[in-house]
Amino acid sequence: MKKNWMKVVVVALSCMMAVAMTGCGGGSSSSGFEDGTLKIGTAGPLTGPAALYGVAVKNGAQLAVDEINASDPEFKLSFVAQDDEHDAEKSVNAFNKLMDEGMQVLAGTVTTAPCTAVAAEAYANRVFALTPSASGPTVTADNDNVYQLCFSDPNQGIAVADYIAANYPDAKVGVIYNNADNYSSGIFDKFKSEYESKGKKIVAVEAFADDANADFTAQLNSCKDAGADMLFLPIYYTPASNIMTQADKMGYAPTYFGVDGMDGILDLEGFDTKLAEGVLLLTPFTPYSEDEKVQAFVAAYEEAYGEKPIQFAADAYDVVYALYNACLEAGVGPDNTAEEICDALIKTFNGGFKYEGGLTGDSMQWNSAGEVNKTPKVCEIQGGKYIEK
């Protein structure tokens, strides 16, 4: 019995120590909301396998917040990103933590499954949410206060199916998708039904489960044997780079078709970009664009974080600006409660609010279901750049 007591005492002491340390750490930390500012929060994976998306959103949003604070002498923002490890439970915890700190608007969350859970909480707490990147249809369903800045998964699936059917009528299409991932299987489901409804047939459907570093030779061999000359990859660029490298070694060279998750593949350190030549993808953003705003954003991002921004960073940047503009238009600000801001922003967003000149779209508008009117654009990678088709 005594041994047990001791263990509990030690565990409790250590935990208390840790908690006490957090108290001390809090003061010196630069993060945290500041009084008199519009408190924008987000939750996203800052650790774990999905960390690159959360970190990109955090960086992109912070950049926008700093810019606005530097240019607008009156309307100030402050921004906090909390880690959710790409887990619904942790994401709800992170949301509640942000609520404790007085968050007024949610610019998140980053990934779909956690965002679906948080959206229900945001709905119950009446906090307005504009997510930069949670593209699943479940995010906005049933919630009048949750909006997406990215185009939704089903739209991407349909767009790709239509594009292939129209432009490559004779293509034999194979698919490799991540069946343990919400985003990937969401796009694939819609792609399959849309493509097959046009009387076409997918020659090979292969899956993998989440492991970006897996052996794909079996999947690639099946696609090759089925004669697939076009490979649709509704997945993120990390496993895609792995698939392209392995296919290249096998001497298999189909035309790849990616979705917005493919963006970033050219900046993958160590990746042989020659392999990505001729890849078709849907993307609302490219760091290689000639557009002045994009160039300025990319330069500022590289300066601040030492790497090229991926689409998630640009989306987050747009989210902050869209929220800022919408607040100005609705006439709400730091002094309003989260609920007042929520009601005002819902009216503004549903009432034809237009966000002009974003990085990921020229003139964005939202419908009352929370979806943005962006249309997916098809680009081709040529000479290490995106060429719009």
Added chain:
Amino acid sequence: MGFINSLISGLSLGSVYAIIALGYTMVYGISKMLNFAHGDVIMVGGYISFCMTMYIGMPGWAALLVAMAVCTLLGILIERLAYRPLRGTGSLAVLITAIGVSYFLQNTALLIWGANPRVFTSLFKGISTMHAADGKLTITPESLFTIVACVIIMIALTLFVNKTKAGKAMRAVSEDNGAAQLMGINVNQSISLTFAIGSGLAAVAGVLMCSAYPVLMPTTGAMPGIKAFTAAVFGGIGSIPGAMVGGLILGVIEIFARAYISTELSDAIVFACLIIVLLVKPTGLFGKKISEKV
């Protein structure tokens, strides 16, 4: 031809599992602990090798040696700091500590190298893929060298354990810790040596694995770690040939399940095979029969 292609990629994947499983099995044999941080040492090996080639411009083989040296040191350090204080307290306590070490390594890597993945440059970049039978049969240099490396390591390790003094000491310690000590064997040294070899092998596995499947992330080692652990148990944990055979079989089953049954369920099939094998042979393929004394 599809069958032979699948067999080759299965053997190649299996060789990676086998090399990782050797580390698992040796550590288990000598300290009766499941070192769940082993998978993350692979990841560290991959990153070190990557940095050496990309930022310092070392040739691949030199980077591999550096990675082995770093991982060897890391293995000794982990054993000394995290596991030795808990020796003799039951395997569960060390298991949990190993999980702590695993989190530690993953999150340190995240802080050092960031969340953006890297693409590993293959160790065998200059060598072109071999084709046979009208291009239907492909053998990549990665799979060929991985299989060869696995066989060499397995033979070298068996010779080391059976013929050298240090190897015999290791065997003695794994057989009976107390008796070995009484015979004048330095138990601490033997255990440190085991961790050193296991972690050095993990670096080799990391470089070979990343050569074939090039994505490098802080969590890269997690899944192969679990699979290799499965392979080690499959072959009979504690047995060196067992780890080798277990790894190879696991790799082949995984690829065949993907090629001929279902890519969605390949992991389930692998694990179901494991359960069936253990039902027939409860201590794995090469496991020792546990004789219980009253």
Added chain:
Amino acid sequence: MEKIKTPDTKKLLKKAGKGAYGKEALISYGIVIIGYILLKLGAATGIIGFNLQGQFVPICVYVSLAISLNLVVGISGELSLGHAGFMAVGAFTGIIAARMTEGVFASGNTRLFVAVIVGAIFAAIAGFIIGIPILGLRGDYLAIVTLAFGEIVRNFMNVLYFAKDENGLRFAFNHTIPGIDNSQRIITGAIGATSVQKTASFEAGIILVLFTLFVVLNLKNSKHGRGIMAVRDNRIAGESIGIDVKKYKLMAFVVSAALAGMAGAVFGQNYSTLAPIKFNFNTSVLVLVFVVLGGIGNIWGGMIAAALLTVLPEALRQFADYRMLTYAIVLIVVMICTYNPKIRARFSMLIDKVNPFKRKGDQAVTEGGGSDE
């Protein structure tokens, strides 16, 4: 020989731990009730913010999981790495049951109750199916099979589709069900369950913990429980006095699975969405960490460890980027401090000095023996 021996051991089995039962039960129930009152008070007075309030239900779920896993790991002495698998079975069957009865029971609590019962039944069936063949395995081999089971469950959940339409429950394997719109979906493969009506509450969580405690403590201190522990401590001796090893182990395993299924069902009813990836190897390990950290076999130690370790990552949010690193370090340091013989001896001397209830003959603990308590 036998005539003399049998009654002796039976008596011993009956006597063993009788005094400890009352104390253990008192402490365990006490912790739950005091914890409930304190947290409720904290929430009512506003001391406890949204963040901690939001964790009330998960804390209850993890505490309950720690108790039920202790039945296998601590009391039965088998290492299980697949507890999340049973949790998954309970959670998803519970969600389906709650959705199917939406039209029948208006009250959320009733639906939660149905979900918990259905979850427990299905998890128990899973535990029985997996338990029968594998309980002949020993030690780490059993551990790997439970790990395999957990992974298989998760893998299957990724390809299962359930929906509800006017004809009732519809089910498909590996593809979406045609003609079903979003509102009719229950479980959609890897996307998991969506639009779940949240019915779980802190009170339900507390009842779950109390029920789990009641079952486990009573089982532990029944004739069966002492039989299980006798087998754990010495299998051959246990068998030789006529304890049916397999039956007892299977019983502990199935009960533990059913309790994990109940906890999973409550967990599933606490979020509007639930994806299969939640129930991966890491979750199984997390629950195991609670059990080991709290002292293997020590029910209330595991409860406290579960509660503290669930809150800890949240408390570490101030560390921002260093959060999970700090968590890892705390975990390693706590493990070494609680299990290292030398450090423990030092601690126990310290405690002895300040302990007013010091008993004679209580020596500092110097032998390592975490696993044999």
